[in-house]
Structures are given as C-alpha cells and as structure tokens.
Amino acid sequence: MLDQRPQARPVAPIGGRPSAPSQKAPAPDGSLRWIVRQLDLSRGRGAAISLFAILAAVAGVVAPILFGAITNVIVDGTVGDATMDWRLLWTLLGVQVGVFVAAAACSLAQGQLLTVAVQRSVAGLRARIEDKIHRLPLRYFENTRRGSLVSKLTAHTDNAATVIAPVLVTVPTNALTLVVVTAVLFVISPVLAAVALVAAPVSALAAVLLARRARPHLEARWTTTAALTGHIEEELSARRMLQAYNAEPTAARRFRDLNDSLFSSVRSAQWIGGSLPSVLTAVNALVFLVLAVLGGIMVVDGHLSLGAAQVVVVFAQQLTSAVRELAGFVTKVQSGTVSASKVREVLEAPEDVGVDTGVPVPASSGRHQLPPEIVFDDVGFAYDADNPVLESVSFRMAPGTTTAVVGTTGSGKTTLTNLLQAFYTPSRGSITIDGVDLTELGPQQVRTDMAVVTQEPWLFTGTVRENIAFGIDDGRAVDTALDDSHVAQIVAALPNGIDTVIGQESENLSAGEKQLVTVARAIASSPKILILDEATSAADPRTELLVQRALHRLRAGTTTLLITHRMATAALADMIVVLDDRVIAEAGTHQELIAAGGVYARRCGLVPDGTRDDERVDGNSPNGPDTGSNP
Numbered sequence: 001m002l003d004q005r006p007q008a009r010p011v012a013p014i015g016g017r018p019s020a021p022s023q024k025a026p027a028p029d030g031s032l033r034w035i036v037r038q039l040d041l042s043r044g045r046g047a048a049i050s051l052f053a054i055l056a057a058v059a060g061v062v063a064p065i066l067f068g069a070i071t072n073v074i075v076d077g078t079v080g081d082a083t084m085d086w087r088l089l090w091t092l093l094g095v096q097v098g099v100f101v102a103a104a105a106c107s108l109a110q111g112q113l114l115t116v117a118v119q120r121s122v123a124g125l126r127a128r129i130e131d132k133i134h135r136l137p138l139r140y141f142e143n144t145r146r147g148s149l150v151s152k153l154t155a156h157t158d159n160a161a162t163v164i165a166p167v168l169v170t171v172p173t174n175a176l177t178l179v180v181v182t183a184v185l186f187v188i189s190p191v192l193a194a195v196a197l198v199a200a201p202v203s204a205l206a207a208v209l210l211a212r213r214a215r216p217h218l219e220a221r222w223t224t225t226a227a228l229t230g231h232i233e234e235e236l237s238a239r240r241m242l243q244a245y246n247a248e249p250t251a252a253r254r255f256r257d258l259n260d261s262l263f264s265s266v267r268s269a270q271w272i273g274g275s276l277p278s279v280l281t282a283v284n285a286l287v288f289l290v291l292a293v294l295g296g297i298m299v300v301d302g303h304l305s306l307g308a309a310q311v312v313v314v315f316a317q318q319l320t321s322a323v324r325e326l327a328g329f330v331t332k333v334q335s336g337t338v339s340a341s342k343v344r345e346v347l348e349a350p351e352d353v354g355v356d357t358g359v360p361v362p363a364s365s366g367r368h369q370l371p372p373e374i375v376f377d378d379v380g381f382a383y384d385a386d387n388p389v390l391e392s393v394s395f396r397m398a399p400g401t402t403t404a405v406v407g408t409t410g411s412g413k414t415t416l417t418n419l420l421q422a423f424y425t426p427s428r429g430s431i432t433i434d435g436v437d438l439t440e441l442g443p444q445q446v447r448t449d450m451a452v453v454t455q456e457p458w459l460f461t462g463t464v465r466e467n468i469a470f471g472i473d474d475g476r477a478v479d480t481a482l483d484d485s486h487v488a489q490i491v492a493a494l495p496n497g498i499d500t501v502i503g504q505e506s507e508n509l510s511a512g513e514k515q516l517v518t519v520a521r522a523i524a525s526s527p528k529i530l531i532l533d534e535a536t537s538a539a540d541p542r543t544e545l546l547v548q549r550a551l552h553r554l555r556a557g558t559t560t561l562l563i564t565h566r567m568a569t570a571a572l573a574d575m576i577v578v579l580d581d582r583v584i585a586e587a588g589t590h591q592e593l594i595a596a597g598g599v600y601a602r603r604c605g606l607v608p609d610g611t612r613d614d615e616r617v618d619g620n621s622p623n624g625p626d627t628g629s630n631p
C-alpha cells in the first residue's frame, strides 16, 4: 500500500549536522491571483488571446451543429422519394471546412501569443528574483540553503507559470463551451442534457478532493528537490575533502536518503494526481453509454432526428472533455500555487536595510577626492541576542592609513569588516565614513569605491585579465596591479599568460596564487576603502610582505582595514588594534604596543626589555621576519 504521508524529512547536510528547523515566517500564500498578476501582457495582446481562444471555442461548438445539419440533409435526401438538396449540402460542407480552418488558425494564433506572454513573464520573474538576491541581507543566505534558492529561481518559477496559460485560455474557453453546449443540449433534449450533466459535479468533486490530498506531497517534493540540489552542489564543491576523509559512503548514503524521499513524494503526488483521469474516464464512459442507448431509442421512436442525436453525442464528449480539463486545472493550480508561494518567499523577504537612501556622500570632506576617515564609535554587535561578539569597540582610521586588527580566533575581526561593509547594523554605537553614519548612507553608497579581499578568493570563469579588470577599462591599472600583486610572475608560467582562463575550481593556480589574483583585482580598482581579511594568508610570508608593501603604496588614496594573524604583516600598519574577548585590549603603533609590553608584544614574541615571550594569543607563529622595526 502506498504511503500517503508527506515524505520530506530533514536530512543532514554533508557537514553532518541536520538542518535546523526553519524559524522563518510561514510561506506567503501563492494565490492564483498573485500568479496571474505576474503576467507580462499588454491589454491589446491579452484581448487578442482571449478573442482567438473564444473564436476557437465557438468554432468547436458550431462544428458539431453543422455536422448534424449535414447528416440531416443527407438523411432527408436519401429516405423515400425525396431528392437531395445538393446546393444546401455543398454550402454546409463549405461552411464546415471554413469553420475547421478558422478554428485551427485561431487556436494557433492564441497558442503562439500565449506562449510568448507566459515565457516573458517567467523570464521577468527570474530577473526579479535575481535582482532581489542582490538586495537581500547576508542573514537571509545564512538561513537559506543554496539548493532551495536555485530551485526557486528555476524550477519553481517555471512551475508557477504553468498555471497562467490555463487561467487565460483553458478556464474561460472550457467554461464557455460548458455553458453553450449545455444550453444547446437542453434545446435539443432536456432529458439527454440532464444525463450528460450528471458527470460534471461528480468530476469536479473528485478533482477537488484529489487535489487537496496531493498538495502535501507536492510540498514535500519541492522541499526535497531543493535539498537534493543543495546536497549535490555541496558534494561537488567538497569532493576533494570527501575523498580525503573517505566520506564518500556518508555522502552517498545521504544522497540515497534524499533520493528515496523524493521518489516517495513524487510517487504519491503522481499516484493521486494520476488517478483523476481514470476516475473521470470511468464516469464519462458510463454517462456516454446511457446517452447512446437513450438517444438511439429516441431516434427510433422518432422523437429525435439522427443529426440531432449526433450533435448530442459529440456535445456530450465536449462536455466531459471540458469538465476534465477544468478538473485537471485544479490539480495544476495546487502544484502551481505551491511553487508560487516559494517564489514569493524570496520576492517578499525583507531587504537589506537602508538600500538607496540617497543621502549624498559629504562633498566637503571630499570622499571622492581624498580617502575617507572611518570611525568605529562604541560599536557593539551580536549575531544572535544571547551571544555578543563585539562590545564597545572604538577606534579611528585616519584618511589614507592602514589599520591592522589582530586578535584570537573568533574574537570578531571579520565581524568588524562585515559591519564596515554594512552587511549588518551595529546593535549599539555607530560607524561613520567621513562623519556620516553607515545607516544613513545605505549599503550601496557605503560599498562605492570599496574593495574587499578575503581569505577565500573569489574567481569567476574568465581570463586572468578579466578577473583582474572586473568591470574597469583601464588597461594600465591592470598592468600595474599585475606587477604590484606579483601576479605578473604567476601568469608568466601559465599556458596563455594573462589570457589563460581560470575560475573558482581552477587547478592551474594554487590557493595562494588565487588570493594574489584577487589582491590584484583590488589594486586595479583603486579603491578609496580597502578591506583585506587574511587576504594573503595563503601566500608564502615573503610574497605576503612584498604584496603588503605594494598595498602600502596605495595608501595615499586608500584607507585600509587589514585583518591578519601574522604579526609581521600587522607591523606594517599605521595603527594596530588588538581585539580580545569582544573588546579592544590595546591599540597603537607597532612601537607603542611593543613598548607597552602587552598582549601584542607577547604575540610578537617581544617584550620591551628585549626578552622573548613565546606566548601568542592566537597560538599562531608570527611567520615572518623579525617585527621589531616598523617599516
């Protein structure tokens, strides 16, 4: 016996932890009206589609009536001594052919117009989701699995749109057919009309009941599809680690679980949905049998002409097919509205705070002429209310200087960069750029003229040059960046030099080399604000120092926030902020901090009296040359 319960169950991601139950607000209703409102269709085209569809439906009703009339002309002309009215017969046949041709033309025109309109709407929806993704806060992505987003962008938009065509054509034309056919049937024979109509309520009831039962399985199907997509994506990106840890069996087991869940939910949904046509066929066959017997008796009794009986039989078929299509629409609506609710989840998610506030960047302090001054004033922040990450952090980054932030693992260094990029808003205090609070500027303004290089390099599929240029046309800037970042030496060894195609998964670059390409990108963009978060950590210490010195040359035009675990790198900065246990433990220049003999000096392995101290706050080796002198 088929298990009718929804099959989706939480399956742990590759990392092993089961996905946390969603804390999000319930999904918005993917109502039919909302789906139809997404239709990108001008009034003129909409009217043309409706007109063609109605004409095709009318032709479908007229054709059997003409057919009945032709039969009657033939019968009247061949029974007894009567003579055939050839003129009328040829006229009727001519009209009949004309009706067939007109019906085909209308149906074709309507179909083509509708397909274009629906596909344009789907493309529009996809574009809106893509656009929305750029405006969603980082938190949204932390709480949403990537597979789920991908399926919302692709499968769900397509599936939601499958409802549009029926709404525009199937429903109105079949409703029209139903009304006209019923009316004509009643005119021909009220008894036969009543019999033919018996099928309608039975079919409608069956459709509604089955659609209701199918919905949870459809929900489960989409949820599991998203989880499966996410799992495959994780499996592909982590394939080396999976092999290194011999974790393929675990991943394969998880895949099997998800695959089985998907199979069960699709099977259940199809089982329920698929039983509808069989139920309808059986009901209709019964009705048809009764009609045929009753109609035959009435013809023999002389209560009905043969042509009229023919019309009744064809109309009864049209009636059942209209009811079947309308019933099928109910199941389609169930599936489409499930998908629409997923699409709406993304489109209606709260956006990044303060997008496009329009507050002008102060011209007086000349952010666009000079590098800006950045001030963290009494900044506190927590990702979740119970676990503060930063408390009362205050420091000033003077224009055109480099501020290094060092501290233990998890002390909040990257969080500072996240706040400066306006990914999150401080829970207390403020961050200002040239005296204007980031919340007033809005994320887009904040990120103007800002470059960020993180520990995990981001490369897109393209040549080294394209990766470095990334939207800028200045060839000289790219060449300078190539030299300063030491990427010139790296590309010299590549098969096509700077035109070698690279990407996130490229095997032709090491992790450190990939980092340097992203550093080159940052240098080429001549940013006013530069954020380097362990940006050269994968490069060897010598290369890192050389790159840091090159970055140092940018200082005239850039205010830099540098996160590093390497003391030799931090020592190059104009100011060093030491984070410890959510607060600033100390801050100052390299010499000041060494002289103070505090945490920083101990991390460097130096105390003022010259004795070495191997205690390091983060447990990392300085990994560089002696840092006793500030360059």
Ligand SMILES: Nc1ncnc2c1ncn2[C@@H]1O[C@H](COP(=O)(O)OP(=O)(O)OP(=O)(O)O)[C@@H](O)[C@H]1O
Pocket: 142, 383, 384, 389, 407, 408, 409, 410, 411, 412, 413, 414, 415, 416
């Ligand atoms: N998105 C997030 N949601 C919840 N907690 C987070 C998030 N990002 C970081 N944290 C937590 O905030 C704290 C500080 O993290 P952060 O990444 O800023 O540390 P860090 O000093 O940069 O560490 P590392 O030196 O390892 O890079 C950590 O305890 C971390 O678990």
